Amino acid sequence: MTYSYWVLARALLPEMTLILGALLVLAYDLLRAKVHTPEERRAAALWIGATAVVAAIVDSIFVGRLGPVYGFSLVLDSLAVPTRTAVLGLALLTLGVSSGARLMRHPAEYVAIILFATVGFTLMCAAHQLLLAFVSLELASLSLYVLAGFAKDRRDSAEAALKYFLFGGMAAAFLLFGFSLIYGVTGELDLSRIAFSVAHAEMTPLLTLALVMVLVAFGFKAAAAPFHLWAPDAYEGAPTPSAALVASASKVAGFTLFLRLLWPGLGPLAGDISTAGNTGGWQTLVALMAAASMLLGNFVALAQTNLRRLLAYSAISHSGAMLLGVLAWQAAGLGPVFYYMATYGLATVGAFGVIAVLEANGGCSKITDLAGLGRRSPLLAGTLTVFILSLAGIPPLAGFFGKFAVFAAALQIGGVAGPAGWLALLAIALSAVALYYYLIVLKQALVAAPKAENAGPIRVPPAAALALAAAAALIVYLGLFPAVLLDLF
Amino acid sequence: MHLLPATIYLSFAGAVLSLVAGLRSAATARGVALMTALFCWGITLYAACGFTPSNEMIALVDSPWIPQLGIRYHLAADGISLTLVVLTGLAATAGVLFSWNIEERTGEFFAFYLALIGGVYGVFLSADAFLFFVFYEIAIVPKYFLIANWGSTNREYGAMKLALYSFAGSALVLAGLLWVYASGHADGFSLGQLAAAAVTLGRPAQLAVFALLFTGFAILAGMFPFHTWAPTGHVAAPTAASMLLAGVVMKLGAYGCLRVAMPLVPMALEFWAPVIAWLALAGILYAGLVALVQEDFKFVIGYSSVSHMGFVLLGLAAANATAAAGAVLQMFSHGVIAGLLFAVVGRMVYERTHTRQLAQLRRMPLHRLMPFTAVVFVIAGLASMGMPGFSGFPAELTILMGAWQASKLWAIVAAAGVLVAAAFTLRAIQVAFFGQTDKESDLTSHAHLMAPITWPERAGSILLLAATVLIGLKPDLLLHWIVPSLHSPMFQAVWQGGVR
Numbered sequence: 001m002t003y004s005y006w007v008l009a010r011a012l013l014p015e016m017t018l019i020l021g022a023l024l025v026l027a028y029d030l031l032r033a034k035v036h037t038p039e040e041r042r043a044a045a046l047w048i049g050a051t052a053v054v055a056a057i058v059d060s061i062f063v064g065r066l067g068p069v070y071g072f073s074l075v076l077d078s079l080a081v082p083t084r085t086a087v088l089g090l091a092l093l094t095l096g097v098s099s100g101a102r103l104m105r106h107p108a109e110y111v112a113i114i115l116f117a118t119v120g121f122t123l124m125c126a127a128h129q130l131l132l133a134f135v136s137l138e139l140a141s142l143s144l145y146v147l148a149g150f151a152k153d154r155r156d157s158a159e160a161a162l163k164y165f166l167f168g169g170m171a172a173a174f175l176l177f178g179f180s181l182i183y184g185v186t187g188e189l190d191l192s193r194i195a196f197s198v199a200h201a202e203m204t205p206l207l208t209l210a211l212v213m214v215l216v217a218f219g220f221k222a223a224a225a226p227f228h229l230w231a232p233d234a235y236e237g238a239p240t241p242s243a244a245l246v247a248s249a250s251k252v253a254g255f256t257l258f259l260r261l262l263w264p265g266l267g268p269l270a271g272d273i274s275t276a277g278n279t280g281g282w283q284t285l286v287a288l289m290a291a292a293s294m295l296l297g298n299f300v301a302l303a304q305t306n307l308r309r310l311l312a313y314s315a316i317s318h319s320g321a322m323l324l325g326v327l328a329w330q331a332a333g334l335g336p337v338f339y340y341m342a343t344y345g346l347a348t349v350g351a352f353g354v355i356a357v358l359e360a361n362g363g364c365s366k367i368t369d370l371a372g373l374g375r376r377s378p379l380l381a382g383t384l385t386v387f388i389l390s391l392a393g394i395p396p397l398a399g400f401f402g403k404f405a406v407f408a409a410a411l412q413i414g415g416v417a418g419p420a421g422w423l424a425l426l427a428i429a430l431s432a433v434a435l436y437y438y439l440i441v442l443k444q445a446l447v448a449a450p451k452a453e454n455a456g457p458i459r460v461p462p463a464a465a466l467a468l469a470a471a472a473a474l475i476v477y478l479g480l481f482p483a484v485l486l487d488l489f
Numbered sequence: 490m491h492l493l494p495a496t497i498y499l500s501f502a503g504a505v506l507s508l509v510a511g512l513r514s515a516a517t518a519r520g521v522a523l524m525t526a527l528f529c530w531g532i533t534l535y536a537a538c539g540f541t542p543s544n545e546m547i548a549l550v551d552s553p554w555i556p557q558l559g560i561r562y563h564l565a566a567d568g569i570s571l572t573l574v575v576l577t578g579l580a581a582t583a584g585v586l587f588s589w590n591i592e593e594r595t596g597e598f599f600a601f602y603l604a605l606i607g608g609v610y611g612v613f614l615s616a617d618a619f620l621f622f623v624f625y626e627i628a629i630v631p632k633y634f635l636i637a638n639w640g641s642t643n644r645e646y647g648a649m650k651l652a653l654y655s656f657a658g659s660a661l662v663l664a665g666l667l668w669v670y671a672s673g674h675a676d677g678f679s680l681g682q683l684a685a686a687a688v689t690l691g692r693p694a695q696l697a698v699f700a701l702l703f704t705g706f707a708i709l710a711g712m713f714p715f716h717t718w719a720p721t722g723h724v725a726a727p728t729a730a731s732m733l734l735a736g737v738v739m740k741l742g743a744y745g746c747l748r749v750a751m752p753l754v755p756m757a758l759e760f761w762a763p764v765i766a767w768l769a770l771a772g773i774l775y776a777g778l779v780a781l782v783q784e785d786f787k788f789v790i791g792y793s794s795v796s797h798m799g800f801v802l803l804g805l806a807a808a809n810a811t812a813a814a815g816a817v818l819q820m821f822s823h824g825v826i827a828g829l830l831f832a833v834v835g836r837m838v839y840e841r842t843h844t845r846q847l848a849q850l851r852r853m854p855l856h857r858l859m860p861f862t863a864v865v866f867v868i869a870g871l872a873s874m875g876m877p878g879f880s881g882f883p884a885e886l887t888i889l890m891g892a893w894q895a896s897k898l899w900a901i902v903a904a905a906g907v908l909v910a911a912a913f914t915l916r917a918i919q920v921a922f923f924g925q926t927d928k929e930s931d932l933t934s935h936a937h938l939m940a941p942i943t944w945p946e947r948a949g950s951i952l953l954l955a956a957t958v959l960i961g962l963k964p965d966l967l968l969h970w971i972v973p974s975l976h977s978p979m980f981q982a983v984w985q986g987g988v989r
Contacts, residue, residue: 335557374597394630395623401555404619404663408558411671416694421671425664432653432660439633439652443645447637486557 003070011069011076011126014056014088015119021052022115029108042107046099046463049111053092053118060085060122072190074126079334082488083125083256086342090249090349091118096467097353098241100460102360110150114245117143121253130179130189133257137175137221141168144250147242148234160237164246167230171220178213181206182266191265199268203280211269211282214261215289221254223312224319225292235312240359243308244352247315248345255322255341262286263329273327274414286323287419291426293320298430301437307367310437311351314391317434318344324423325406332409335486340406342485343390343398343478350387350471354380357464362454367441372450377458379465381445386472390479392438393431398479403431405482490536493614494549494564496529496574497624500581500607504600511596519589522599526585529610530578537575542568542970544977546616554620559677565616567977568970569747569817573613573740576824579956580736581606586949587832588729590840591639598639601631602729609737618666618749619678622659628741629655632722632734639727641839642785647725651734654708654718661705662745665698669753680752684979687754699757702750703765709742711798712765713772720791728835731787735794735827740820743801747813751805752979758808759986762895766806770902773799777909781916786838786845789917790830793873796910797823797881803903804888809984810975812891815884817971822872822880822960829869829953837862837946838921841939847917851924861942863922865950870914872957875907880957883964 009016025048029041036044066076076084094114104110120140127133145168149161183189185206186197201207219227235243262270262282271281297317304310322344325337357380358364358373374381390399407427413420460468478485503525511518546565554562566574584602591598604627611624629652636648666683669675672694673686687695708715719739723731751758773796780792797819804816839845842853856863872879875886885907893900960967974980 389630395626400623400626404667405558407663408667408671411667415672416668424667428660428664428667432657435656436649436653439649442634443637443649446634447645483555483557486555 002068005070007066008070010063011066011074013059013063014084015122017056017059018052018115018119018122021049021055022112024048024052025108025112025115038103038105038107042103043099045108045111046095049115050092050095052115053088053095056118056122057085057088057092060088068128071129072192073129073132074123075128076126078489079256079260079338080126082338082485083252083341084122086338086345087121087125087249087253088118090252090345091115091121091245093346093349093353093467093471094241094245094249096463096470097244097349097356099467100353100360100464101240101356104151104239105153110147113143113146113150114241117147117245118249121249124253124257127257128191128260130183130191133261134176134179137254137257138172140250140253141172144242144246147245148238150242151239154237156237157239158237160234163230164234164238167220167227171217171227174213175217178210178217181210181213185210191260194265195267198266203269207269211266212285214266215282215285218254218258219289221258222251222319222323223316224289224323225296225316228293228296228316228319231316232309232312235315236306236308240352240356244349244356247311247348247352251315251319252341252345255326255337259326259329259334259337262326270330273420274418276417276419283327286327287423290320290323290327290423293317293323294423294427294430298433302433304437305367306365307355307370307441308365310367310441311348314434314437315348317430318391321403321406321427324410324420324427327420327423328406328409328413331412332405333489335489336402336405336409338489339398339478339482339485340402343402343475346471346475347387347390347399350383350468350475351391353464353468353471354384354387357458357460361458367444368448370441370444371448372455373445375450376455377460379460379468380458383468383472384445385442386475388438388441390475392435396476396479398475398482401479401482403427405486490539490547490566491549492532493536493566493574496532496578496610497607497614499525499529499532500603500610504603504607507599507603508596511594511599515592515595518596518599519585522603523582523585525603526578526581526606529606530575530582533571533574533578536566537571537970540568540571540970542973544973546977548616549614558619559675559682560619561617561677561679562620563617563679564614564620566614568972568974569744570613571970572817572821572967573744574610576740576821577606577609577613577737579952580733580824580828583828583832583949583953584729584732584736586945586952587732587836588727589943589945590836591727594638598635601634602733605631605635605733605738609741612741613744616680617678618680618683621745621749622662622666625662625741625745626659628738629659632730632738635730636722636726640725640730641727642724643721644725647721651718651722654715658705658708658715658742661701661708662749665701665705665750668694668698668701680749680979684753684755692756695754696757696760699750699754699761702753703746703761706742706745706750707765707802709739710746710802711739711742711772711795712802713768713775713795713799716772716776716795719795720788723791723794723831724785724787728832731831731835732828735790735831736824739794739798740824743798743805743816743820746802746805747816751983755982756986758806758983762806762808766803766892766896766899769799769802769806770899770906772796772802773903773906774909777906777913780913781909784847786834786847786850786917786921787831789847789913790827790834793830793910793913794823794827796906797827797873799906800885800888800903803892803899807888807892807895807899809891809894810972810980811894812888813975813980814968814971815887815889815891818880818960818964818967819884819888821967822884822957825953825956825960826869826872826879826881829865829950829957830873832946832949832953833862833866833869837865837942847920850921854924855922858939859942861947861950865954866922867918868954869957870918872961874911874914878958878961880960880964882961
């Protein structure tokens, strides 16, 4: 056990870069706010912020894998490095997307808080200890609450923030209670020691309670049914870049944190879901959440007329599939679930990015507001097609292989006779249902004629165009060459 | 032969190019599309010239793609796939010619069109089940946009119905493939590896997997009772898309049944054959009878497609090499004939008379107003009825001979289907083209309205007619390629009920 500050500093290089960047953003804005127009202030903040994130990505790759850091507080293992890089990449895309969004007051603070949230995400990816996990989760969550309510002139933004905050606070309380019970039972904070300790313990009621509480918090973070209720309102009301961050980077970080907590930490309590008459463990609960999320998300999405709410329900259904990926860890390791999370994040950031640009050009709440997008802006329509088809799981886009790999892995746990296999078959069947609402979106964008009141061409700011094109290109590239990501594990 | 994969890449490249060209002018986009389609067809014909029939798949490309799951980028061809890629090239070229009049968003139209063609080439050339599935799904999405954007009657409904049916079918296929892969602990997704994995499953599981795979593919082949997407989709689609749908896309389903479902689980065909055969016979008769009473000219052709595809499925269900060879021949033949019929109805007649209602066409003596069209349709109709001298005859005859070996009753019922086909085709010819007008003055007023037949229409019609006559007179050309392929070890296992 080593407590070297040198190693700690090295491991935290990306986080330090991000914080430095955030402070620079704030300082620059403070000095120049009087002379710049709001547009210039936003552009400056975004450029500094983006530079910091790019530097953090370089740091993260440069630092690479690192064994236990500062005791066992952090580990930069084969899970942490890719997810940390992915989270940073998604944050970068979010920054790019914000450049095309509607202008808000205090643009520099907005960028700085995005960077602070990103620090929370990267720490969540690497945390190997209950306290650090909780603190990083809270850092991220508090930043996200602020981001959700940042459009102070809009009521629905305040509503989104309040709902998100109330649900989030509740979930945090559950998580903390669960952690305290785990600590009480095992006397340990470190995940590997907890695993060692529970490996020899019986499944006591106290542990069961702890597991349930942890899973409630997981369900909230993942927006999995029945803990999904905040998601549609938050996605609908929050400023679009905030919604993009909540739906992508935050989700990847949340899944990583709980993946680490559940498998390396509480793996001995996983139970067995390869057969129907199983012994019980947290896997059963995760399987139930997965089934509920997929069913609810897909069927409720069919009835949506608001584009963001549709994306929210689609996100819930995707959470269900990712939970299936969590279960599939034991059969196929990290590859499938990481691939799914990363490519889902890309597609979601992109879809919200298109919405953000449309909002700045007249509004985009109903699905029908997309009408005639193909004629108004071929770039937006083309990238939106890639994002939506990837979410729908159409090859050769990345979303397809994500689904394929996760379902194949889930079917390897006990075959079609086991609950995981049933879930995979259910997910395959529901993907045909999902195609309907995704095609409804694309029908408006590519088939319907523009409405008379806004039929003019849309100007896409260069940075936003670059971010959207990069996300679309990555989705196509990763879809054609999935081995690139799978090789990381 | 080794140039064949280029058809896939060229088609996708052509799709991008015509999208770009469409920004300049519609004519450029058309030119790009025609060149792409012709060039790909040329490649398939060139490959056909250098093809020596054998019972092995000739590997075209084989390299690791996703090594973690044992997935390879493996393209291969044998006589069956060669027959179908030649058909694809022909149908694609004719389709471009018959969509020469698309003026609205021409570049986008041909982009979707060529993307669909690229997917179809990919399916026919894939030897890895994963790759097969990828191309299969790539072919689904462009169909939706082709129909929803450029279609006619009830286009958004028809397009959505078609897309959902196709996707539901492919979900079944995906479930079947993953089931075999996961439960059988296959090392990869090549057909051989999956077949080896499938043997390790129990009999009920094998039967279930076969049902999933076969049903999934047969939905796209228009198997009764999952055929209802086909007539509505065909009617809603723009002419070129209906030509491709009936001509090529429905063949994807039948090809999937033959190439993937049957060899993967060879023992299951024996169990399911009666079910498939009776569904196929129901499709032949039911769709034929429905076609007999349609009032919309295009619906007549739409249902006739379902009826003719029933013969293909019957050929597969008969589970012997003769019937299967007939089925492949019928795929080719129907691809050509259905393309021709849809071209006449959708492009040549509808674009000029602006109606497809037989009740209205009855009052226009089209044989005098557009003699070329009438001649084309009469010949295509004769071919469709299975007249000797045209490709439908050897195809359906071979299927009936094969079916007779399997069950005499099937063959007799199917032969009744041939009579029904003759009835609805003759009715369509009579009502649509040889109607009477009350007054001679109507005739001249109609004649003024009708634009003359253009050169792309003539060229496309002649191409397709030549193909059906050529194969009708010399079916050996194709059977010579097809039959050896049906004696490959994988197909032998199918004909012998799973005994290897």
